[in-house]
Amino acid sequence: MAKIIIDGHEIEIPDSERLNGIEAARRVGIEIPHYCWHPGLSVVGSCRMCLVEVGTRDAKTGNISMMPKLAPACNTMMTDGTVLVTNSEKVQQARAMVEENLLLSHPIDCPICDKAGECSLQDYHFQYGQDERRADVRPFTSRRRDLGDRVALFVDRCIKCTRCVRFVREVAGTAELMVSQRGAHEEIAVMPDFPLNNNLSGNVVDLCPVGALGDKDFLYRQRVWFMRTHPGVCTGCATGCSIRVEENQDRIYRIKPRENLLVNKWWICNEGRYGYPHVHSDRRLLGARRRDGQSAVELDWATVPGELRERLGKAGRLAAVLSPHLTVEEAYLLCQLVRQYDPRALLVLGPVPKVGEDERFPGGFTISAEKCPNRLGVEAIVAHHTGRVPTWDELISELGRGEIRGVWVSGGYKTDWIAETKAKKFEDLELLVVQDLFPSPLSQRATYVLPGAAFAEREGSYVNRADRLQTAAWAIRPPGGVRVEGSLYWELLGREGLYDARTVLSEVAGEILYFQVAAREIPETGIDLKANMLAR
Amino acid sequence: MKPDDARIRWIEEPKLGATGKMYLPLFFQGIVTTIRHLLGPKLTVYSPEQRHEIPDPLIYRGVHRLNRDEQGRVKCVACFLCATACPAHCIDIIGAESPWPDREKYPESFTIDELRCIFCGMCEEACPVNAIELTSLYDLSGKSREEMVFDKEKLLSVYDRTKDAEPMAKAAAPLPPQSGETP
Numbered sequence: 001m002a003k004i005i006i007d008g009h010e011i012e013i014p015d016s017e018r019l020n021g022i023e024a025a026r027r028v029g030i031e032i033p034h035y036c037w038h039p040g041l042s043v044v045g046s047c048r049m050c051l052v053e054v055g056t057r058d059a060k061t062g063n064i065s066m067m068p069k070l071a072p073a074c075n076t077m078m079t080d081g082t083v084l085v086t087n088s089e090k091v092q093q094a095r096a097m098v099e100e101n102l103l104l105s106h107p108i109d110c111p112i113c114d115k116a117g118e119c120s121l122q123d124y125h126f127q128y129g130q131d132e133r134r135a136d137v138r139p140f141t142s143r144r145r146d147l148g149d150r151v152a153l154f155v156d157r158c159i160k161c162t163r164c165v166r167f168v169r170e171v172a173g174t175a176e177l178m179v180s181q182r183g184a185h186e187e188i189a190v191m192p193d194f195p196l197n198n199n200l201s202g203n204v205v206d207l208c209p210v211g212a213l214g215d216k217d218f219l220y221r222q223r224v225w226f227m228r229t230h231p232g233v234c235t236g237c238a239t240g241c242s243i244r245v246e247e248n249q250d251r252i253y254r255i256k257p258r259e260n261l262l263v264n265k266w267w268i269c270n271e272g273r274y275g276y277p278h279v280h281s282d283r284r285l286l287g288a289r290r291r292d293g294q295s296a297v298e299l300d301w302a303t304v305p306g307e308l309r310e311r312l313g314k315a316g317r318l319a320a321v322l323s324p325h326l327t328v329e330e331a332y333l334l335c336q337l338v339r340q341y342d343p344r345a346l347l348v349l350g351p352v353p354k355v356g357e358d359e360r361f362p363g364g365f366t367i368s369a370e371k372c373p374n375r376l377g378v379e380a381i382v383a384h385h386t387g388r389v390p391t392w393d394e395l396i397s398e399l400g401r402g403e404i405r406g407v408w409v410s411g412g413y414k415t416d417w418i419a420e421t422k423a424k425k426f427e428d429l430e431l432l433v434v435q436d437l438f439p440s441p442l443s444q445r446a447t448y449v450l451p452g453a454a455f456a457e458r459e460g461s462y463v464n465r466a467d468r469l470q471t472a473a474w475a476i477r478p479p480g481g482v483r484v485e486g487s488l489y490w491e492l493l494g495r496e497g498l499y500d501a502r503t504v505l506s507e508v509a510g511e512i513l514y515f516q517v518a519a520r521e522i523p524e525t526g527i528d529l530k531a532n533m534l535a536r
Numbered sequence: 537m538k539p540d541d542a543r544i545r546w547i548e549e550p551k552l553g554a555t556g557k558m559y560l561p562l563f564f565q566g567i568v569t570t571i572r573h574l575l576g577p578k579l580t581v582y583s584p585e586q587r588h589e590i591p592d593p594l595i596y597r598g599v600h601r602l603n604r605d606e607q608g609r610v611k612c613v614a615c616f617l618c619a620t621a622c623p624a625h626c627i628d629i630i631g632a633e634s635p636w637p638d639r640e641k642y643p644e645s646f647t648i649d650e651l652r653c654i655f656c657g658m659c660e661e662a663c664p665v666n667a668i669e670l671t672s673l674y675d676l677s678g679k680s681r682e683e684m685v686f687d688k689e690k691l692l693s694v695y696d697r698t699k700d701a702e703p704m705a706k707a708a709a710p711l712p713p714q715s716g717e718t719p
Contacts, residue, residue, distance in 0.1 A: 111615030111664045112641045131537055141640055220631040220641050223616045 002080040005057065005064075006030060007087055013078055021073025021084055022050055032086055033095060033124045035209045036161035037074035040266045040363075041170060045072040047161050049124065051094045052076075053085035070094055092128065099129035105184070106210075107156045108139040115211030117224040121159065147177070148196030150270060151205060151213055153188055158212035160186045164204035171267065171363030174198040188212070199359060199367060202273040203266075206256060215254065217274055222253045230475035231258055231524065233462050234272040235325065235373035235455040239366060240464030241268045242525070245276075245456050245475035252276045252456060252476060260525045263468060269359075269367045278414045278454065279476075283438050285451035286481035296449075301483060305491050308433065308448065315406030315431040318342040319395055322382060323350035324372035325412030326485065327460025328469070328515070329504035331374075331381040333489035338408055339385060340493070346398060347382050348390040349375070350410065351417055368465055372413075373455075377463035380514040399425045410485065411436030412452055418442050435485060453484040460486060460501040461522070463529065469518055470526035471501070584675065593672035593702050597657045600648055600686070601671050601694035603704045609636065610692060611667035614643040618659035618668050626652035627659060646688040650676060666705050671698045 002013045006021075009028040013019055020043070022032045035047035050073040055066035064083050070091065073084065085091065102121060110116040142156040165177045165188065176196045180189040190196055196204070205215040227246040234241040234255070242260035246253055255276055257268040278284075288299040290307070299307070312318070320338040322331045338345045352375050359367040379389045398404055407429055411417065414437070423441035426432050434446035443449050457478040461471045478484060487499035509519035517527055537544065555561050581588055590596050603611045614631035626649040634642035659668050671694060678684045686694075695704075 109640075111617060112613050131541075141638070144640065220614065220633060223620065225620065226616070 002078055002082070004078050004080075004082040004084070006084045019078045021052060021054075021076045021078065024078045025073065025084065025086060030086055032073045033120075033128060034074055035120060035159060036163060038163055038166075038207060038266075041163060041166045041207075043075050044162060044166070045075040047098070047159065048072065049095065049098050050074050051098075052091055053088055055083040055085075057081040057083055095124070095128040096130050099125050100134070102159050103129075103133065104135050104137065105156065106159070107142045109141060109157075113154075113157065113211035114214055114219055114224070115157075115208070119211060120209035146195075147188075147190050147213075148201055150201050150216055150274075151196055152216055152219065154212050154214060155187055157210055158188055159210050160188070161209060162188075163207040163209070164188060164213060167200075167204055167207055168196065168198070171203070171361060171365065172198045172200040173362035177204070199269050199271065200267060200361060200365065202270045203257070203268070206266075218254045222248060227253055229256075230456075230473060232456065232472040232475055233373065233470045234268060234275075235462065236269075236272040236275045236371065237368035238370040238372065238375060238465035239264065239368045240373055240462055240468065240470060240526075241272055242470065243268060243272065247456075247476050250476040252279055258524075262525050262528075263464065263466075263470075264365065265363075267363070267365050269365070271367065275414070276456070278437070279456055281438070284454075284479065284482075285436060285439060285443065285449060286479060287451065288481075288483075289449040291445075291447055291449075301481075304448075304450070305488070308492060311431050311447070312338075312341045312406065315341075317344070317346075317404050318406045318408070319346040319348065319398070319404045321348055321350045321392065321395065321407065321409040322378045323410040323412050324352050324375040324378050325350075325455075326374060326378055326410055327458055327462060327472075327501065328374065328377040328381065328508060329460040329501045330410075330458075330486045330489060331378045332504060332508050333486065333493060334408065334410060335381055335385045337489055337492055342406075346390060346395065346404065347386050348392055348395045349378055349382055351392045353413065353415070353417065370465065373464070374462040376465065376467060377461070377469070380463070380512060381508070384512045384514075396422060396425055399429075402428070405429060406431035406433075408433045409435065409442060409446075410452065411438075411440070411442075412454075412485075413437070416440065435488075450488065451482040453478045453482055457482070458484055458486065459499070461505055461518070464526075466528075467530035468526045468528050469515070469522065471505075471522045588674070590672045590674075594705075596672040596674070597655045597660075597670040598672050598674040599650065599670070599676050599694055600653075600659070600691055601669055601698060602646060602688060602691040603667050603669060603695050604692065609639075610642060610646075610688065611665055612643045612646060613639070613665055613667070614641045614646075615664060617662040617664060621658040621662035623656060623658065624652045624654045626650075643688060646691065647685050648691065649685045651681060651684045669702075669704060671702055673698065 001015060004011060004013060004024060006025050006028055007030060011027055022034055022037060025032045032050050032052060034050040036044055037050060051070040052073045053066055054071040054076055055064050057064045059081055116122060142154040145153045145155060147153050162179060165179060168177045169175045176190050176194050178189055180187050202215060205213045227248045230245045232243050232245045234243045241264035242258040244256045244258045246256060255273050257264060257266055259266050288301055288304050289296045290299055318338050318341055320334055322334060335347055353371040354369050355371055356369050358369050382389050407426060418440050420441045423445055426442060426445055432446045433448045434443045435450040435452045436443055437452055437454060456475040459474045461469050463469050486501060490499040505518055509515045514529055517529060605611045614629055616629055619627040619629055628647045629643050630645040631641055632644040634640060657670055660670050
């Protein structure tokens, strides 16, 4: 147990933890400003913004002796008797000097800088800087260079904290970035012919404390203060990273990682970060449709539940395809729905898209080959209802036998997922309901086409490949003519009021052993279903 | 400047005296003002045959204009500060990478809904490059709501119409890049 004193607050740090000054100060609610330090990267102590007064307290006499010079808090490990002073005149002067020095070579083009509003340089200058600029430097326009396909460098805005350089060396392991020149001429650069194009490159933009690294996807499109942030879960692969969806008036502008030490730490891959444009695609299915012979009839959503109930009741033997893109709650409701009309209905797990192999990075980050968010969750739901997990291929062969007369297919895939030859097997059915994002060979053959919601429009939980259940709230409203899967199932089952994922999850937790711990409140970092099963 | 800055002088409102509390002297003062205006010169103008005379067109808050720089390009850098400051949310900008080598960002589209605008002049105050200004044109009219949503071209044409009578305010424009590199 280490006893330390920060600005007069005494705190105790258990021996199992090794904290530096910045982390320890956070425990007592004191923010020590810093640029170059990041919890996920090595410590260099080069920005000098976190300089504080450091001293020690003699354990026997209780006398405190301070060091004459300031020391960086990021590089000062907390041991028994450490004393930090973070708000003295001396410390404040040092911070003001660092700020002044940084601004000597900074263009101060905040009005056209995309970082403005979430920039550490702006925030710290307002808090710790001087009001007046003593140097005779007029604002100028920064030079711009491309570092890779996704990232642009604004050379003069850079404060040389080298977070990006350390990231590509330590976490991505690709080491494209370097510091060229020395001293006041330092610049971040890439080797010729080795552009920054690794699959984690987008993270350097988040790491940059100033506006030096710009995301080309987001550049100039929106000011940060106009956007609202919604915590969510990435549905790009089975890793299930915690993300923030940033949106303005129901349009997603960017996706950022959300800190979750148990899943993705501080990072997300480019696939997840730039995997949102399909949400706003023109190709999306809009408006419910019924096929009568060759012609399609546009339906009013109000009449759809009644019609579907009637047709499901008449169809005979039923089957349902549960896409691994469904949330746990939606999968459960769909099983309930189909089983209500045919207690022997065949429930199968939809096709699980797999691309290549898992991509592992030295920093511990893994991009899964399995490009769907919830295979384990849907499998558990299906296994609960049927005792095993029938596959997609099983349904196809079952269809050939001709016993099954009605099929409900849930899709939600970003890319084409079904080939013409497979879709042909669904031709002679009494009833084929297809709920999907985009038109497919299957939706052309469907009796009912019901447009489904994209990931940011849904509410519910996903189980990632490590059995961690995470919940996401909806971030944007679906476009007109789309009904979110969960709310449609809810209505078809004749439940009262509006769809509420939490209510359904509590039911699932009560009924299925695998989900039992989900009865508790789910923390932001999710809950481990497997560990809790073992602990029982 | 922070609220606890030593250079800020905080002033209190003066307390009401005995005459102020009595109300009657002030009432008569008001009556006198009313009568003076009744007998004084008439200010009413038979608009639109007669035009209002605007004492200082440079500080009048009428229709907006988008200024041009020396090369005739739109001066705006699409920083969205006017849209941020606007209390009526009537400014809609789409920013994009500028087609010119010496500039980084420019407004691909810039529209002001003049029907929503409350002519408060906050956009003018917020602008860091003096690109948006309010002119002394006050009698704007249109046949439809759509016509009253002014786009970039129309706002620039207001500048062309008014630039001689109302010269644009001077402001230090950002310097070009330090080296010859493209920004």
